[in-house]
Amino acid sequence: MFTEKSVGQHVREFIVENFLFNQERTFTDDDSFLGEGIVDSTGVLQLVTFLEETYGITVEDEDLTPENMDSVNSVAAFLSRKMNSVAGSVPLDQKTVPGGQL
Amino acid sequence: MSSISMISPNILQVDAGRETDRIVARIRELVFSQLKRKGAVVGVSGGIDSSVVAHLCARALGKERVVALFTPEADSSPDSLRLGRMVADNLGIRSFTEDISPILKGARCYERRDAAIRTMVPEYGEGYKCKIVLPNLVDADRYAIFSIVVQSPNGETIKVRLSLDAYLGIVAATNCKQRARKIIEYYYSDLYQYAVAGTPNRLEYDQGFFVKNGDGAADFKPIAHLYKTQVYQLAAYLGVPEEIQRRPSTTDTYSLEQSQEEFYFAIPLAKMDLCLYGKNNNITAADLAPAVGMDEKQVQRVYAMIESKRLVARYLRSAPLLIEEVQGIQ
Numbered sequence: 001m002f003t004e005k006s007v008g009q010h011v012r013e014f015i016v017e018n019f020l021f022n023q024e025r026t027f028t029d030d031d032s033f034l035g036e037g038i039v040d041s042t043g044v045l046q047l048v049t050f051l052e053e054t055y056g057i058t059v060e061d062e063d064l065t066p067e068n069m070d071s072v073n074s075v076a077a078f079l080s081r082k083m084n085s086v087a088g089s090v091p092l093d094q095k096t097v098p099g100g101q102l
Numbered sequence: 103m104s105s106i107s108m109i110s111p112n113i114l115q116v117d118a119g120r121e122t123d124r125i126v127a128r129i130r131e132l133v134f135s136q137l138k139r140k141g142a143v144v145g146v147s148g149g150i151d152s153s154v155v156a157h158l159c160a161r162a163l164g165k166e167r168v169v170a171l172f173t174p175e176a177d178s179s180p181d182s183l184r185l186g187r188m189v190a191d192n193l194g195i196r197s198f199t200e201d202i203s204p205i206l207k208g209a210r211c212y213e214r215r216d217a218a219i220r221t222m223v224p225e226y227g228e229g230y231k232c233k234i235v236l237p238n239l240v241d242a243d244r245y246a247i248f249s250i251v252v253q254s255p256n257g258e259t260i261k262v263r264l265s266l267d268a269y270l271g272i273v274a275a276t277n278c279k280q281r282a283r284k285i286i287e288y289y290y291s292d293l294y295q296y297a298v299a300g301t302p303n304r305l306e307y308d309q310g311f312f313v314k315n316g317d318g319a320a321d322f323k324p325i326a327h328l329y330k331t332q333v334y335q336l337a338a339y340l341g342v343p344e345e346i347q348r349r350p351s352t353t354d355t356y357s358l359e360q361s362q363e364e365f366y367f368a369i370p371l372a373k374m375d376l377c378l379y380g381k382n383n384n385i386t387a388a389d390l391a392p393a394v395g396m397d398e399k400q401v402q403r404v405y406a407m408i409e410s411k412r413l414v415a416r417y418l419r420s421a422p423l424l425i426e427e428v429q430g431i432q
Contacts, residue, residue: 034406037413041246045266061237061263064245 007076014050015072019043029072044069051075057082109385109393114331114375118339121332122158125324129162132297132322139297139321141167143290145283146197147354148185150346151325152301154333157340158324159299160193169290170197173283175206177357181349188343198290202282211278218271222250222262229255233356234264234272239368239407240400246368246407253358276355280316297321303333305374309408310415311366318418329375369396369404377404 008029016022019038033039039047047069048059057079063069068078133139142159146152159168170190174183183199190197206212219226226232231253237244248269253259264272287298300320302312307326312318325333330351337347351371353360367374373394380390380401387401394401 034410040410040414042266042269044245045247045264045269049266064247066243066245069245 007079008072010054011075011079012072014047015039018046018050029076031072032066032070034066034070047075051079055079055083109380109389111376111393113393114329114379116328116332116335118335121328122161122336122339125158126162129158129322129324132324133163137297137321139291139295141169141294141296142299143169143171143287143294143296144299145287145301145317146170146172146186146189147301148182148189148346149349149351149354150333150337150342151303151306152186153189153342153346154337154340155299155301155324156189156193156195157342158336160195161340165193165195167296168193168195169294169296170195171283171287171290172197172199173202173286174199175201175203175279175282176212177355179352179354179359182354185343185346185349189346192341192343200286202279202286205282205285206278209278209282211275211282215272215275218268218275219250219252221271222264222268223252223260225254226252231357233358233360234269235261235360236366236368240396240403243403246410251358277313277316279355280313280318284316284319291321299324300326302326304329305367305371305378307419308378308415309367309411310418312418314418329379330371331375368407374404377401378408381405381408 012029015033015038019033027036027038031038033043044064048064051057052059059082063078063082066074068074129142133142141163144152144156144159146156156168156170170186170193172183172186187197216226219232232250234248234250236246236248239246247263249261249263250268250272251259251261284298290296291298298320300317300323302317302323303325304327306312307323325336328336334347350361351363353366363370369377373396376390376394379385380387380394387405388398391398391401396404
């Protein structure tokens with residue numbers, strides 16, 4: 001059964017599980033992944049794979065910028081733009097994705 | 103912060119004679135006194151760094167106490183072996199050629215690499231060539247995410263951004279090359295009771311441009327404190343063959359010619375040298391920019407890149423970690 005999660009929460013869980021190994025560490029949704037040493041370039045590639053497989057989007061080369069990928073909030077905003085552009089007028093919060101309803 | 107008037111593109115000029123004397127004295131001390139070895143093994147690739155290290159070792163230890171190793175494999179440029187031999191012949195040091203292709207085939211390194219490439223380029227196979235490249239990281243805020251460039255037998259090239267699995271698969275397989283070379287170097291080290299000389303320059307050592315337990319493994323690293331431009335200065339002083347001094351830096355790891363800039367450093371090595379120097383000496387991006395021929399924003403990006411590579415390099419340089427100190431061992 002799907003549980004309701006915000007995109008931000010979903011991304012945050014992915015980061016904590018895959019890069020912080022569920023260890024105690026706090027970071028805000030605006031903290032820079034690179035700046036805080038949480039995710040490096042290879043980690044960004046892993047994040048991209050997660051986003052593509054989970055949300056069914058295609059991340060283009062030109063999307064691979066810190067503006068889109070360097071914090072929980074920037075990833076959430078990027079996903080929102082991406083999915084809305086793919087699905088026309090259907091807003092992000094009405095989509096259902098594997099792992100939960102957005 | 104340093105003032106702009108202090109920063110000149112010639113800031114990395116060294117007194118090559120004095121620096122050579124200093125390194126040579128230190129090599130003697132390290133090899134004979136500290137490591138208690140009878141000479142040095144140097145993997146000579148035909149590039150500038152290993153050529154300088156071979157010259158320094160021969161000068162420090164005597165030409166009869168240095169062995170040069172050439173370890174070509176299926177993707178190596180023939181120039182590497184030819185130029186490596188030129189260095190050994192000029193110095194009059196013993197040399198051995200060990201083709202590591204059979205080791206790599208036995209460990210299925212080529213097969214594993216090709217399988218990883220085919221996940222991105224299904225037609226990749228016999229007669230194809232490849233390399234992996236970075237995007238332009240200096241002119242815009244981008245991540246250092248690799249693409250693969252594949253050239254078909256009829257010369258057509260395609261470039262595809264690598265998936266995580268493909269990237270890791272290709273790198274893991276090709277890193278076997280540097281590790282296989284180290285197996286052979288330590289064979290000769292054991293045979294002659296020699297120390298293995300590592301050949302990284304400062305850029306490589308600082309930024310992690312080496313394979314852990316591959317070319318990163320050595321008993322001493324005599325030019326790890328020298329910027330690349332300083333290595334060239336020593337090369338000229340030591341009489342390294344002109345052709346090697348003029349040869350562009352290459353990784354000689356992939357079947358398509360691959361510069362170190364497109365694989366790792368993103369900008370020409372002379373500029374990278376100045377940026378690393380600037381960062382190490384707290385020179386602002388604005389102050390350094392004119393000396394390096396870049397704008398302030400570009401230098402800022404290089405500074406950020408240096409910092410992020412240092413984070414990754416920390417793991418590469420780290421010795422095995424212990425739970426606690428082991429008593430009785432200094």
